[in-house]
Ligand SMILES: Nc1ncnc2c1ncn2[C@@H]1O[C@H](COP(=O)(O)OP(=O)(O)OP(=O)(O)O)[C@@H](O)[C@H]1O
């Protein structure tokens with residue numbers, strides 16, 4: 624069983640894509656957000672940021688046991704998806720793919736979801752700064768960090784791209800993190816203040 628970590632700012636499509644991958648290859652999916660809620664691994668609710676604070680220590684302990692259980696069934700792939708999937712211990716990581724999304728499109732996706740302005744702003748800023756990529760950069764992992772720009776890509780196209788990466792049907796160098804740079808794009812367009820006022 625090989626483990627794929629899918630990360631990315633909320634709204635980049637992690638859950639949608641991870642579930643769709645299951646239509647094509649033998650893969651199990653663990654959504655860390657759902658797991659934390661269903662197993663009550665929540666420390667508290669942050670009302671100001673409208674988000675649950677997860678008890679990482681408990682979640683990691685639970686996750687390791689779950690991974691070991693899945694290993695017994697030996698599916699071809701296990702996908703662990705969440706915007707905080709960098710908490711997965713490095714010995715359980717075979718592939719890392721970060722989904723990225725242009726700030727304007729991400730803004731629209733989160734708005735459609737009914738997120739409040741402050742929450743949209745916080746998430747879009749996080750995407751501009753590339754936080755999800757940076758978290759993995761700090762981890763001592765043996766596999767390259769890959770990223771896919773989902774802005775203009777269909778769910779089917781992204782799904783097939785990931786399957787090609789997993790089955791080594793494409794040159795993964797084309798997906799090495801570092802090409803997506805919203806900060807530079809907005810700076811060039813003189814639009815940084817739109818998101819960081
Ligand atoms: N490639 C895409 N093109 C257009 N819309 C997309 C794409 N991927 C996802 N979406 C849409 O964006 C929304 C967010 O997708 P999804 O819930 O999968 O994101 P997520 O990364 O799992 O977010 P969260 O971290 O909050 O769980 C959904 O309405 C989904 O249909």
Ligand SMILES: [Mg+2]
Pocket residue numbers: 637638639
């Ligand atoms: Mg999700």
